[in-house]
Amino acid sequence: MTLRYGARRIRCRGFWTTPTCLNASQTPKVTVPWQRCRSVASTPNAERVLFPGALNSKFTNTIEFLRPTTKDAIPTYRVMDQYGKVIDKEIGTETEDEEALSLYRNMVCLSMMDVLMFEAQRQGRLSFYMVSAGEEGIAIGSASALSPSDVIFCQYRETGVYMQRGFTLDQFMNQLFSNSKDLGLGRNMPVHYGSSDLNIHTISSTLATQIPHAAGAAYALKLQNMQQPDIPPRIAVCYFGEGAASEGDFHAALNIAATRQVPCIFICRNNGYAISTPTSDQYRGDGIASRGAGYGIDTLRVDGNDIFAVRRATKEARRLALENGGKPVLIEMMAYRVGHHSTSDDSFAYRQRVEVEDWKRRDNPITRLRKWLEGRRLWDEGKERELRSRLRKEILLAFDKAEKGKKPAIKHVFDGVWEELTEEQRWHVEELRDILERYPKEYDIDAHEEGLDSLRELEKGGRR
Amino acid sequence: MTPKTPSIRALSRYLLHPQSSLHSRCQYRAQSKQYSSAAPGARLNGTVDYDTTSLLHHTSRSTLSNPELPPDVRKGQTKRINFYTAVNEALRHALQTDERVLVFGEDIQFGGVFRCTMNLATDFGTERVFNTPLSEQGLVGFAIGAASEGMRPIAEVQFADYVFPAFDQLVNEAAKLRYRAGKTGVHCGGLVVRMPTGVVGHGALYHSQSPESLFTHIPGLRVIIPRSPVQAKGLLLSAISTNDPVIFMEPKVLYRAAVEQVPIDAYRLPLDKAEILKSGKDVTIISYGTPLYTCSAAIAAAEKDFGCSVELIDLRTIYPWDRETVLESVKKTGRAIVVHESMMNAGVGAEVAATIQERAFLRLEAPVKRVTGWATHTGLVFEKFIIPDVTRVYDAIKKTVNY
Ligand SMILES: Cc1ncc(C[n+]2csc(CCOP(=O)(O)OP(=O)(O)O)c2C)c(N)n1
Ligand SMILES: [Mg+2]
Numbered sequence: 001m002t003l004r005y006g007a008r009r010i011r012c013r014g015f016w017t018t019p020t021c022l023n024a025s026q027t028p029k030v031t032v033p034w035q036r037c038r039s040v041a042s043t044p045n046a047e048r049v050l051f052p053g054a055l056n057s058k059f060t061n062t063i064e065f066l067r068p069t070t071k072d073a074i075p076t077y078r079v080m081d082q083y084g085k086v087i088d089k090e091i092g093t094e095t096e097d098e099e100a101l102s103l104y105r106n107m108v109c110l111s112m113m114d115v116l117m118f119e120a121q122r123q124g125r126l127s128f129y130m131v132s133a134g135e136e137g138i139a140i141g142s143a144s145a146l147s148p149s150d151v152i153f154c155q156y157r158e159t160g161v162y163m164q165r166g167f168t169l170d171q172f173m174n175q176l177f178s179n180s181k182d183l184g185l186g187r188n189m190p191v192h193y194g195s196s197d198l199n200i201h202t203i204s205s206t207l208a209t210q211i212p213h214a215a216g217a218a219y220a221l222k223l224q225n226m227q228q229p230d231i232p233p234r235i236a237v238c239y240f241g242e243g244a245a246s247e248g249d250f251h252a253a254l255n256i257a258a259t260r261q262v263p264c265i266f267i268c269r270n271n272g273y274a275i276s277t278p279t280s281d282q283y284r285g286d287g288i289a290s291r292g293a294g295y296g297i298d299t300l301r302v303d304g305n306d307i308f309a310v311r312r313a314t315k316e317a318r319r320l321a322l323e324n325g326g327k328p329v330l331i332e333m334m335a336y337r338v339g340h341h342s343t344s345d346d347s348f349a350y351r352q353r354v355e356v357e358d359w360k361r362r363d364n365p366i367t368r369l370r371k372w373l374e375g376r377r378l379w380d381e382g383k384e385r386e387l388r389s390r391l392r393k394e395i396l397l398a399f400d401k402a403e404k405g406k407k408p409a410i411k412h413v414f415d416g417v418w419e420e421l422t423e424e425q426r427w428h429v430e431e432l433r434d435i436l437e438r439y440p441k442e443y444d445i446d447a448h449e450e451g452l453d454s455l456r457e458l459e460k461g462g463r464r
Numbered sequence: 465m466t467p468k469t470p471s472i473r474a475l476s477r478y479l480l481h482p483q484s485s486l487h488s489r490c491q492y493r494a495q496s497k498q499y500s501s502a503a504p505g506a507r508l509n510g511t512v513d514y515d516t517t518s519l520l521h522h523t524s525r526s527t528l529s530n531p532e533l534p535p536d537v538r539k540g541q542t543k544r545i546n547f548y549t550a551v552n553e554a555l556r557h558a559l560q561t562d563e564r565v566l567v568f569g570e571d572i573q574f575g576g577v578f579r580c581t582m583n584l585a586t587d588f589g590t591e592r593v594f595n596t597p598l599s600e601q602g603l604v605g606f607a608i609g610a611a612s613e614g615m616r617p618i619a620e621v622q623f624a625d626y627v628f629p630a631f632d633q634l635v636n637e638a639a640k641l642r643y644r645a646g647k648t649g650v651h652c653g654g655l656v657v658r659m660p661t662g663v664v665g666h667g668a669l670y671h672s673q674s675p676e677s678l679f680t681h682i683p684g685l686r687v688i689i690p691r692s693p694v695q696a697k698g699l700l701l702s703a704i705s706t707n708d709p710v711i712f713m714e715p716k717v718l719y720r721a722a723v724e725q726v727p728i729d730a731y732r733l734p735l736d737k738a739e740i741l742k743s744g745k746d747v748t749i750i751s752y753g754t755p756l757y758t759c760s761a762a763i764a765a766a767e768k769d770f771g772c773s774v775e776l777i778d779l780r781t782i783y784p785w786d787r788e789t790v791l792e793s794v795k796k797t798g799r800a801i802v803v804h805e806s807m808m809n810a811g812v813g814a815e816v817a818a819t820i821q822e823r824a825f826l827r828l829e830a831p832v833k834r835v836t837g838w839a840t841h842t843g844l845v846f847e848k849f850i851i852p853d854v855t856r857v858y859d860a861i862k863k864t865v866n867y
Contacts, residue, residue, distance in 0.1 A: 112479060115478075115479060115482050116475060116478070116479050119475065119478055119482070120475060123475075127665075127666035127844070128666065178844055178845045185843070186843060186844055186845040186846070187668065187669065187841070187843035187844055187845075187846070188668055188669060188843075188844060189666070189667075189668040189669075189670075189671070189844055192668075204669075204670065205625070205668075205669070205670035205671065206625070206626060206628075206670055207598065207626075243597075243598040244598060246597035246598040246599045246602070247598060247599050247600075247601075247629060248599060248601050248602070248629060249629070274570075274571075274598050275570070275571045275577065276571045276573070276574045276577075276595075277570065277571055277573075277595050277597075277598065281573070281594075281595040281596075281597070282597050282598065283597065344577070345577075349574055349575065350573075350574040388480075392476060392479050392480070395479075396472055396475065396476050396479075399472070399475075400472055407845050408845065410846070410849060412843065412846065413838070413840055413843060413846040413849050413850060414838065414839075414840050417839065417840050417841065422839065424808075424809060424839050425838070425839050425840070428808075428838040428839055428840075432838065432849060435855060435856055435859060436849075438859070439508070439855045439859070441503065441505045441506060441507065442502070442503060442506045442507070442508055442509045442853075442855045443503050443506075443509070443848070443849070443855075444503040444504070448845075
């Protein structure tokens with residue numbers, strides 16, 4: 001994938017032939033205290049262990065197992081309380097009024113698009129959809145605190161990240177309706193967005209696979225940051241759910257990110273559920289945040305309903321991630337999955353309706369920011385009505401346009417698997433074209449851009 | 465059946481008052497968009513009809529006439545159920561009759577995303593039927609360990625597309641355990657890894673794959689793909705009782721679609737026999753799982769149009785597979801077509817075709833034809849062009865018979 005900022009190739013020749021390129025002055029040495037001593041030798045009266053695997057451990061003669069359940073849970077960081085009141089007035093929200101308004105508008109737009117598309121799926125107009133209800137603040141807040149050039153990897157419930165970065169309603173709708181303008185060429189399920197302009201990799205349904213990718217991408221960025229000191233440094237950011245964090249890939253990713261000290265923020269959205277599986281069946285530790293320490297990674301737990309806390313945490317994490325050339329940071333954003341897992345799910349088969357209703361009433365990132373805005377007299381019922389009516393028109397316009405669009409060209413069945421069409425594929429193209437020509441009534445070819453011509457073209461191109 | 469879609473204006477109204485739904489809630493499953501529905505004027509595509517297909521037993525008599533069923537079962541009663549209920553009944557029977565049986569996987573406890581494990585946790589307790597954390601490698605490895613200590617774990621992987629984190633556990637552990645253990649006698653027989661497989665019309669890249677051929681390349685594993693509720697119940701019970709680890713792949717589009725009369729009693733079906741579903745003289749079609757229905761519809765049209773006679777074989781057990789039944793049939797008909805969803809190169813069809821060519825070469829009147837997925841991934845809007853449909857099988861029959 002060629003990202004806008006990532007397109008710059010590592011200058012391989014210079015890189016490998018000039019030994020000074022990666023010398024000590026350019027590779028800031030990060031030495032954690034316990035790494036300083038590599039010797040295993042220990043004197044009989046030494047106070048500390050000198051085993052290579054745990055260098056700064058003190059000897060003890062009391063047998064005391066670590067018992068995580070006896071420890072206090074990791075605290076949850078917030079900036080404002082659930083009534084929208086800022087707790088530490090001195091620090092404040094670090095957000096200009098205009099920016100807060102724009103974050104609010106985006107959250108409302110996201111939630112309206114969600115309501116509409118969920119309903120549209122119920123009507124059979126698209127095959128699938130996933131809402132972000134309850135997690136709008138996490139996606140939009142964190143994205144707003146990053147640099148547009150940072151490289152992002154998502155799981156699927158981060159539509160707000162795309163929106164905040166500038167993915168347009170038309171682009172969302174083109175993907176959701178798999179029309180010929182979809183950047184994914186109609187190949188992916190709805191909500192699997194991707195955008196090289198916005199430096200967001202295309203989503204894959206396989207859980208957690210993106211987490212080690214983010215570590216590797218961050219390593220690439222780390223080297224590029226060193227090799228191109230005149231360009232503002234970049235980091236990688238990776239989103240995933242608390243369920244996905246059970247996969248081996250999560251553990252592998254955090255560990256390698258730590259050993260290679262990569263500039264990456266791992267953002268876990270802990271929304272209490274993985275489809276039907278409650279966190280009590282998912283893990284027995286203190287959430288996902290407790291795992292950070294195990295990998296030697298700086299970690300923070302944040303109230304995901306508080307968009308100012310999300311922003312501040314992300315900003316600070318970004319600063320940490322770039323410290324001394326780079327290091328990983330883990331943030332656990334707490335939320336509640338208000339909606340069903342997806343349009344294929346009916347969550348009342350495994351949770352009480354009142355549980356959801358209670359959560360909705362208790363707290364929500366949109367209403368919390370609205371309370372704050374109203375407290376500052378930046379918002380009122382009239383403005384709300386006006387905003388919703390404008391957004392409704394915009395969303396429906398994009399919806400209508402995209403739904404009427406043609407499907408992508410049939411050649412995209414085959415291209416893009418390998419860089420170039422293989423001989424075997426050429427046989428397959430020929431066989432398919434032949435079938436489509438001889439049985440025209442069996443297929444709705446005209447629904448696709450360029451009809452059969454695109455296949456013919458592919459066949460000819462292959463023969464060249 | 466094209467759903468009637470309310471106007472944009474109605475949607476717009478809905479956006480203002482989402483509380484008032486546009487229609488009754490429970491209809492949505494039936495209405496979900498099928499990208500692969502046939503073109504309006506199609507004569508061949510779209511003719512698979514589960515309500516009338518001869519591959520399903522629509523009457524009790526037809527079900528009980530199956531000679532593979534034990535005599536007492538054939539004297540018993542049947543019940544009309546769908547595929548996922550048949551799986552559920554097999555699991556229920558195994559849990560009831562053998563306390564070594566465990567059922568677990570992601571989201572199992574509330575019934576599973578395809579409802580196969582409904583009510584099992586309630587009825588048998590969460591000691592034996594339970595949710596696992598979201599890790600395929602973890603839950604499959606866990607199952608191997610439990611099997612090696614004498615339990616009979618039935619692990620569910622939520623989609624065959626997500627079995628790959630567990631690939632190492634299956635290929636290097638489950639398959640090799642007995643061989644590696646030598647005289648120590650340890651093995652993981654009793655292990656069954658169930659997974660929904662195949663296309664559904666809108667699964668795209670990661671809810672469509674049929675990775676059976678990746679497992680048929682592994683000595684030590686058994687790979688089974690049932691085609692119907694009757695088959696699912698009997699083959700699953702055999703899989704649970706065999707002392708080899710089994711990959712049990714359930715064509716997910718059949719979970720609700722395939723409904724037939726299934727014996728109420730428990731029974732096992734053979735793990736070493738293919739089944740001839742329809743006999744014929746001119747060409748043999750070898751397939752398994754969902755494409756059998758496609759083949760059946762194509763055969764009906766081809767026999768009518770070309771006056772030929774086609775034999776249809778369900779492989780059922782994909783590895784080890786029943787060569788004898790296939791070879792005997794091809795020696796009789798002189799022609800063979802293999803049909804499967806996954807792509808051609810190194811697929812099951814390659815193995816079947818090579819075996820036919822080795823053992824029945826002189827009887828062949830035409831090259832063995834493979835009708836399979838193309839060398840590509842299953843792009844969402846392109847599934848209908850990639851997966852074998854009635855037209856392609858019909859055309860393959862035509863070409864093979866006229867070769
Ligand atoms: C490897 C893999 N296994 C299983 C699935 C099926 N699946 C899709 S989403 C999901 C739950 C994910 O939960 P979580 O990570 O908490 O994210 P959330 O949906 O709560 O945002 C599961 C099990 C998958 N997509 N990939
Ligand atoms: Mg979750």
